[in-house]
Amino acid sequence: DRTHHRPRAKNCIYFFMEGGPSHMDLFDPKPKLNDLDGEPLPDSLLEEVKFAFIRKKSARLMGSPRTFQKYGQCGMDLSDLLPHLSTCVDDIAFVRSMKTDQFNHLPGQLRMLTGSPFRGWPTLGSWLNYGLGSESENLPGYVAMVNLGRGLPGGAASWSSGFLPSNYSGSLFRNQGSPVLNLANPPGVSDAVAERSLQAVTDMNNLRHAQQGHEEIASRIKAYELAYRMQSSAPELLDLRGESKATLQAYGLDREEVTSNGKPGGPGFFGSFARNCLLARRMVERGVRYVTLFLSTWDHHSSLNKDLAHNCRISDQPVAALLKDLKARGLLDDTVVVWGGEFGRTPLGENRVNFKTITGRDHHPYAFT
């Protein structure tokens, strides 16, 4: 055994909070920031720094209105925006030493997801499946789910296999209807027709295999069989009737929505995100190696207080419910759950050229949680 400890993790669930969540309003109490609210930063600090949008000369520090308390046995600091997560802190490792070298979204996201700020590299889920394979017989080993207030800068590159073979790329899953692209039969093709047709394809391929002897034919037969099994296992995955009422309530599937100028998402957004969290647990139970959920957007250049609170109302309860659910089922022992974005946000208020008032923060790669 070449590792310095016995490897334990078997699955990963990655909550990618797109846009750069403001760490000083969520995780990092900064009393000095509040003391210095309205003050400029010294030139010595700002000289070499480039900001995405902030105009350095007139920028001022912006305090946070959040209240922080210590939670759990470990005494972890969290803001008032994450009441549900505050009950899980003893199971969480906060990495407060994050830094990155990218201050724009796409290269920053690629840096986090692939290690490189340039396109073309495999994402984390691809590497895990390439190295460890998948435990799931009937579901893909790498699943991506999205809750989009706005589209992702990287689009489908966010779950790309890069230079690894394409069967290691993430499969985009929707949480209702036909979850995976092309999973449903075309109109006029009933299950009976589909099954009979598949049987014919297999029989014909077998005859050809006997003639030609190519192993690729055998692989293709297997791929078709797996596709067929996926068609029946995906509905089973999405069918929540077996879940207890307590579980559905804990995740908040039907909790009351609070709209906030519809940002992000419209009606049903709260429920959809909660549903994806529950599905993540079900996928891990069924052997899916890597599940990633993208929630956009946390990119609060303006309306920070309002929109950050809105995001937390959407996500705090279901994420905490997932952690507790995994723990109760013994899955947390070998599932790594990651929560994070591509960078943090600036202590300076964002005073970009066309902003009349300063209500948000710019991108901050230098230090974040």
Place this chain on the structure above:
Amino acid sequence: TNWSRKSLIRKIVLAATYQQSSAVRTELANHPDGNRLMWRQNSFRLSAETVRDVHLVASGLFASKVGGPGIHPPLPAFVTEVGRSVKWPVSKGGDRYRRGLYIFFKRTVPYPMLVAFDAPDSSVSCSRRERTNSPSQALTLLNDPAFFECADALGKQFNGKSDPAAIRKMFTRCLNRNPTPAELGVLTKVAVDLRQLKAADPEQIEPMVGLARIIMNLDEFITRD
């Protein structure tokens, strides 16, 4: 060949070695050098764009217009929405039936079928494509509307005739050879079964459309032997 690429290609494809069958010969199947000395032709799956093209040509839907701007075949909203500010203006009329080479490659929302069949992601140059074999390929060929449209178009050209002669004709159109008796037997039987299923439920597809879908899903249809 006087440095002419055309004559070189000609010399290669007319050589007896090149024209060998790709069928495995049992006495050589375990040769230690594999097929390095070419005792058979290599068999490999077609590239992504060509997988689309063979379906279009066999179905008669193929639009042969050369040149001009790239095309945007239809895509569902949930696919195009993952990209920020992505616009995917669906091509009108015959343009959507042009060859795969002309499909607009949007890097944030690459055309799914191209990705499934190992088209490179275009961010770096690709010296050699993979040839994977995945369930998403199976699902694409079976259920993707663009491919089903081809099966539908091909099947409907047979005006409901599903006798062995019609089946042989469809088979030959797609695979450029006659079916063996065993193969014809399998296809004739499934045509009968599909006809029965349609009789029980008129909403079902025509047997010959079902047969087209089956033949176009054979490994051989997307393989260069």
